[in-house]
Amino acid sequence: MILSMSAVTKSYQTAEGCLSILQGIDLDILAGETVALTGESGSGKSTLLHLAGGLDIVDTGTIVAHGVNITRFGEAERAEYRRTQAGLIFQQYNLIPSLTVKANLHFHAQLADRYDASWSDSLSAGLGLQGLLDRYPDQLSGGQQQRVAIGRTLAARPPLVLADEPTGNLDEATGDAVLEIMVSLCKAAGSSLLMVTHSTRLAAKLDRTITLKSGRILS
Amino acid sequence: MIKTTFLAVISHWRYRPIQLITLVTGIALATALWSGVQAINSEARASYARAASVLEQANLQQLITGDQQGIPVETYASLRQAGWKVSPVIEGTVRLGGKRIRLIGVDPLTMPQSNDAPLVKDASDLAEFIRAPGVILMSAETAAQLTDVQGLRIKLSPSVPEDAAFVDISVADRLLQRKGKVSRFVIAPDQSPSLPPIGKISPDLSIRAGGNGTDVSSLTDSFHLNLTAFGFLAFVVGLFIAYSAIGVTFSQRRGTFRTLRSLGVSLKSLTAILILELTVLALIAGSIGVAIGYVIASFLLPGVAATLQGLYGASVVGTLSFRAEWWLAGLAMALLGTAVASAQSIRQLWNMPILASAQARSLATGAERSLRVQAVLGLLLLSLAVLLTWVQGGLVTAFGILAALLLGAALMLPAVLAYTLGRAERWARKPIPRWFWADTRLQLPGLSLALMALLLALSANIGVGTMVSSFRTTFIGWLDQRLAAELYVTARTEEEAERLRAWLPSRVNTVLPIWSVDGDVLGKPVQIFGVADDATYRENWPVITGGDDVWDKIASGKGALVNEQMWRREGLKVGDRIALPGNFSVDVVGVYSDFGNPVGQVLVGLGAFGQHYPNAAKLRYGLRVQTSELDRVRSALIDDFGLPADAIVDQATLKRQSRAIFDQTFAVTGALNALTLAVAAFAMFSTLLALAASRLPQLAPLWAMGVRRRKLARLEVIRSVALWAATYFVSIPVGLALAWVLLAIVNVEAFGWRLPLMIFPIDWIYLGLAALGAALVSVYYPVRLLSKVAPAELLKVFTNER
Known part of the structure; x- marks a missing residue:
């Protein structure tokens, strides 16, 4: 088991009062499994992803990753977890604008002390980035930037890849192509994938789909 | 429509009150230091005019x-x-x-x-x-x-x-x-x-x-020009704050501007509304600035009065009267400054397409182009400074050299830093250091104005500090030479002086008459002194040009020594013949340094002096006595001879008084230096605060990849300190060049004397520590905000929904 969530709840304080986002989530993801997380806007998909990635902390419940209960982690341990265990891919790419494509690709792997030149080279070849390595992110198209973001995460070979609508900003054809590459490279890296998406068409391309509604898992 | 648009535009300030405060403070500080200096100048000039009108019926x-x-x-x-x-x-x-x-x-x-x-x-x-x-x-x-x-x-x-x-x-x-x-x-x-x-x-x-x-007003012109230059420097530094704040607010309101334009507000109307907004802000900030300037001027005026008295003997009333003209001039400067500070933002607004959105890196690419343009312009200005040094020609040229040097160095700074950061990025092997240098380079366009302001302030501090310290060291050495006699006495009447001349020789080693007359030489007022043929002068007098037989020629009555300011002002050469009052012509045989004296001075032999000026007052004398005999001679002068105690001054007291006058003279410079540095520190603080708001999207991905907030905050501090340190190191050669221009060109043009450039590294260390303290203060609040930022705020960067 790469990730196990049990009875996880999460709420946020808003101007209108306490807003309950997740209400008792139980979820298991196996090693190498690819899982789509779907649901309406506001159903809690991104919050679940952030909790799984150690970006946020649960109100109640436990999250066990690689057999370790990460809900007990302090800030330093959560940072370590994000560096080495979970790789995050965002809809807005969130590349580092001051670094070249090449430096961005190597960045997370070097942080995690897992930099492997041949794996990075094969990733950039697989992602079709070889001619773009010396460019800066703002010199790339949206699809190219998202491929760099995927490469950056996979270069670190995290056991768990968490992707938050990675194709949300891309057109259908580009989105399909990016997803194909992401899934195949996750498999090659031996990483599990939990991907938030609105698209049932894209969700169907993964091993399993989980749907959230009002903070609860429907299926 | 105009009202609705105006309200929409100014609604920004409700959400960004600190930016509003920064902008108003920037304009107010710029106006304050400028109008403060102008208030001092106009008060001093009014004093000269009053004094000339009363004393000389001018x-x-x-x-x-x-x-x-x-x-x-x-x-x-x-x-x-x-x-x-x-x-x-x-x-x-x-x-x-x-x-x-x-x-x-x-x-x-x-x-x-x-x-x-x-x-x-x-x-x-x-x-x-x-x-x-x-x-x-x-x-x-x-x-x-x-x-x-x-x-x-x-x-x-x-x-x-x-x-x-x-x-x-x-x-x-x-x-x-x-x-x-x-x-x-x-x-x-x-x-x-x-x-x-x-x-x-x-x-x-x-x-x-x-x-x-009047003589005084023309003599003090250089001093006032100096003050004006300082005021202008502070004005420019203050404008940098305004420029930076306006740039940030315009960039943050791009979305609003696009929306307004897409809703049918014409570019012309939008520009007019923004100009109206800036005008109102400039008038409010300018009024605050003039009021602060009045307070600054009130504090500085007594010091300036002491300086003018010490340097030129010019009397200035130590209190400030309110003058409508500098209030209006202050407001005009605030408006002008705001116009200059906002010109680029307005121009960018005109060129901004309705639909395009700016990204950090593309803005940086544009900024890199302007860095290159700036560097070329800076290089041209530095070349101009060298060229002007070569040609020289008056005080205005001297200040032209200063302006070209400072502005040229400031314009080149961002390019120098960008190059250095680029090299550092290439050398860095680990990801965080590499990101650190690359990200710092990316921040450079946003920080460059504040850094340029800092460079100006630090260079001015080093330059003026070196000038003052060089002057002080030279002055103290010169005092030791000039005040060689152990005691100085002044008789109350000629009769008493005659008695003194008879009484002294048996009680002291040597009596050195200090007799002088005032007169015109080469059409200018000078003091003519008679000096005795004595080893005291031969061994101590600060002669800077002249042969070995200078004192023999003086003693023979055929030669004269002139002071440096007269020598330079009149373009005299050794061997030139000058006509003194009373049909007395002598050859210039040498030149001596004579700091702090605004008028020319001529030294002739005592015999020739007595012969040509028999009516000169013969009241003052320098006395050479053994140090151990000092108290005995003083007591004898008071008790036995009957001279009042205040008619006797010993060498140590005179030196102490002279040093006190010197230090008082440059107290104003020190105060202006400190104020300029404080303004530069505020410029950095406001810039960092403005940038802090846009830092989250740049830092959040690193946090998501496992870099802790504390580490990110620490890196932000290191970045600020590194940039301050780099600017500080650049400011040392710039400051030394400034000091050289002040000592070798401005002083010669303004006062007529040239001083050697001396290096005071300890002062640089103190300034460096002060700069470091200011850096830490300026970065503290923005970094504290960053280190305390809630994870929820960082998550917003990644979240489109919850």
């Missing part, structure tokens, strides 16, 4: 002579007989109760009524003024310092400047021992139309036009 025409001996009283009779309505004046410096004051003797019966001399109001005043023992009219401040007024009755008048006094002409004649020789005549404005020319009555006389600038 608004009226005068008859003057080049003869140091004065104008014979017979000439007065001839002028009156010829129909000229003139009033005689006898003036000079007199020592009253241990204090030297300027004494002006006037004839109240003939003095034109329109003049500003505050003499008599009615017949009883007149009778009292001219009747024995006579009245001495002076300010309360001067009166408080006098212990002896030779039996005259003191009458106070607030309009008489400090260290000056009016008496009846007969009293002045007696006290100054002029024996009927008149100093000048004031010409009444209402003269008969058919008067014989002055040249026919007395060929030695010439007419000096009324309303001319």
Whole structure:
């Protein structure tokens, strides 16, 4: 088991009062499994992803990753977890604008002390980035930037890849192509994938789909 | 529509109150230091004009002579007989109760009524003024310092400047021992139309036009130019804050501007509304700035007054009066400054497409282009500075060199930093250091103005500090040379001086007369001193040019030493012959340094001096005595001879007083330096605060990849300190170049003396520590905000929904 969530709840304080986002989530993801997380806007998909990635902390419940209960982690341990265990891919790419494509690709792997030149080279070849390595992110198209973001995460070979609508900003054809590459490279890296998406068409391309509604898992 | 748009535009400030405060503070600080300096300048100039009007009747025409001996009283009779309505004046410096004051003797019966001399109001005043023992009219401040007024009755008048006094002409004649020789005549404005020319009555006389600038005001021009330059520097530094704040607010409101335009607001209307907004802000900030400037000027004016007194002997009233013209000028500068600071943002607004969105890197690419342009411009300005140094030519050129040097260096700074950061990025092997240098380079365009402001402030501090310290060290060495005698005594009368001359030789090693007269040489007022042929001068006098036999030539009466300022001003060379008053011509045989003296000085042999100026006052003497004998000689002078204690000054006291005057003189410079640095620190603080808001999206991905907030905050501190440190190191050579220009060009042009450049690394360390402290203060709040940012805020960067 790469990730196990049990009875996880999460709420946020808003101007209108306490807003309950997740209400008792139980979820298991196996090693190498690819899982789509779907649901309406506001159903809690991104919050679940952030909790799984150690970006946020649960109100109640436990999250066990690689057999370790990460809900007990302090800030330093959560940072370590994000560096080495979970790789995050965002809809807005969130590349580092001051670094070249090449430096961005190597960045997370070097942080995690897992930099492997041949794996990075094969990733950039697989992602079709070889001619773009010396460019800066703002010199790339949206699809190219998202491929760099995927490469950056996979270069670190995290056991768990968490992707938050990675194709949300891309057109259908580009989105399909990016997803194909992401899934195949996750498999090659031996990483599990939990991907938030609105698209049932894209969700169907993964091993399993989980749907959230009002903070609860429907299926 | 206009009102709705205006309200939408200004609604930004409700969400960004700190930015509003920053912008207003920037404009206010720029205006404050500028208008503060202008207030001081206008007050000082008004003081000179008042003093000249009162003391010299400068608004009226005068008859003057080049003869140091004065104008014979017979000439007065001839002028009156010829129909000229003139009033005689006898003036000079007199020592009253241990204090030297300027004494002006006037004839109240003939003095034109329109003049500003505050003499008599009615017949009883007149009778009292001219009747024995006579009245001495002076300010309360001067009166408080006098212990002896030779039996005259003191009458106070607030309009008489400090260290000056009016008496009846007969009293002045007696006290100054002029024996009927008149100093000048004031010409009444209402003269008969058919008067014989002055040249026919007395060929030695010439007419000096009324309303001319006074000697003091022209002498102090350089000082005021200096102050103005400092005020302008602070104004530029303040403008950087405004420029930076305006740039940030415009970039943050891009979305609003696009929305407004897409909703049908024309570019012209939007621009007009933004200009209106900026004008209102400039007027509010300008008013605050002028008020702060008034407070700054009030604090600085006593120091400036002391400086002007110390450097030029110019008297300035130490209190500030409110003047509408500098209030208006301050507001005009605030408007002008805001216009300059906002020009680029307005231009960008005009070129901004409605739909495009700016990204950090594309903005940086644009900024890289402007970095290159700036660097080229900076290089051109530095070349211009070198060129101007080569050609030289007056004080304005000297300040041109300073401006080109500072602006050129400031413009080149971002390019130099960008290059250095690029190299550092290439050398970095690990991801965080590589990101750190690359990200710092990306931040550079946003920080460059604040860094340029910092460079200007630090360079000014190093440059002016080096100049002052070099001056101080040279001055103290020079004092040791000049004040070689152990004791200095001043007799109260010529009779007492004669007794002293007879009494002293058996009790001290050497008696060195300090006798002088004032006169015109080469058309300028100078002091002429007679010096004894003594080893004291041969061994100690600070001669900077002259052969080995300088003192032999002086002793023979054929040679003269001139001070450096006269030598430079008149372009004299060793061997030139100069005509001194009293038909006395001598060869210039050498030059000596003479700091702090605004007028020219000539040293001749004592024998020749006595021969040509038999009537010169012979009251002052330097005494060489063994240090162990000092107290005994002093006691004997007081107890046995009967000299008052305040007529004796020892060398140590004189040096202490001179150093105190020196330090007071540069206290204003120190205050302006500190203020400029404080403004630069505020510029950095406001910039970092503005940038902090846009830092989250840049830092959040790193946090998501496992870099802790604390580490990110620490890196932000290191970044700021690194940039401050880099700017500080660049400021050292720039500051030294500035010091060289000040010492070798500005001082020579302004004061007539050149000083050696000395290096004071300890001062740099203190400044570096002060800069580091300011860096930490400026970065503390923005970084604290960052380190305390809640994970929820960081998550917003990634979240489109919850």
